[in-house]
Amino acid sequence: MFTLTDITQPSTAEEAYSTLIKRKNNQVIGGSAWLRMGKKRIGTGIELSNLNLDYIKDEDSFVEIGAMTTFRTLETSLVLKDNFGSIIEDSVKDIIGVQFRNVVTVGGTIYSKFGFSDLIVALLALDCDVELYKAGRMSLAEFLNKKYEKDLLLKIYINKKNSTSSYKSLRNAKSDYPLLNVSVSKTDSNIKICVGARPQIATIATKASEFLSGKELNDENINIASQIASDELVFGSNMRASREYRCEMSKVLIKRALMEVK
Structure with a gap:
């Protein structure tokens, strides 16, 4: 279980990032599913619900997914299934249980670069980019090989290909x-x-x-x-x-x- 000294709900990405880098032990808590599975003392927990990052958008050449979108939303999305088949659904549908998938977020999983991640390996096979507040947009493969530095993962893009x-x-x-x-x-x-x-x-x-x-x-x-x-x-x-x-x-x-x- 983790403990918080303080919690904030910023209304802009700039505000969230400024709080994140203010102290070493400040952290984005996202859905907090993975944080609950260990012990950690966090200074200020940054909760991103006010940034409107829970969405899946079907654009002309890509599908855009906000960082606060849950695994359950990915699992049941017809937009993803219509554009990419069942690979994303197949990668998340067996993760622990529905209640857990209702809180696990895209951003928390990808940013943490979990070695056991089912979603990351599925997205890596597709033409997927990530967008971070400071570092900007890059391919998922580039992000996975990038040295860690504090940043906010805001969204991902999956480019449509035949x-x-x-x-x-x-x-x-x-x-x-x-x-x-x-x-x-x-x-x-x-x-x-x-x-x-x-x-x-x-x-x-x-x-x-x-x-x-x-x-x-x-x-x-x-x-x-x-x-x-x-x-x-x-x-x-x-x-x-x-x-x-x-x-x-x-x-x-x-x-x-x-x-x-x-």
Whole structure:
């Protein structure tokens, strides 16, 4: 459980950012779902409800999602399903329970760069950008590799492309954290393979994606690509699974995901 010395509800992003950087232990609390799962003493908690960041907008070339949008909203959104298929819904629908998904926010999850995140690995397979108050707009991949500094994640953009995609995960129980998760997208002849919960943050299997792009998605090429991905990525061990198990199972999940975008 976390404790707060003070709490504020700013009416502008500028005010929120100014409060955030004023003291080292000031923090955005968002939906506070993940904060409740640990122990932390926060100076001023910054609550963003007055910034109107809970929305999904369907624009001409992209879908815009506010940082305070919950996982449950993502899960049930017809806008997302119509534009990107079921990959986003599939990535969030098994996370703990509906009550939990009703408070977990897009911004809190992406900004925290959780290694176990299902949503991040799904968005990484799509053409997704993030917008921060100070650092501005950048690709999700660039943000994930960016050194940490205090900022506000305000919204994300998912660019519309004529692509097919798939999300797969491995869990000990349906509502448990993933042992491993995988997402794949196919745009024209370009393939993108992403792996998360390694247990490090999600990343693109660059060599495997480059090998498969432009090639026929047959059994032989899919097997080769899954082996390349397991060789190029770094896997680790924790209480949920060993490095060796994750490495082997990554090939299985990648194959299953690729079969769905053929």
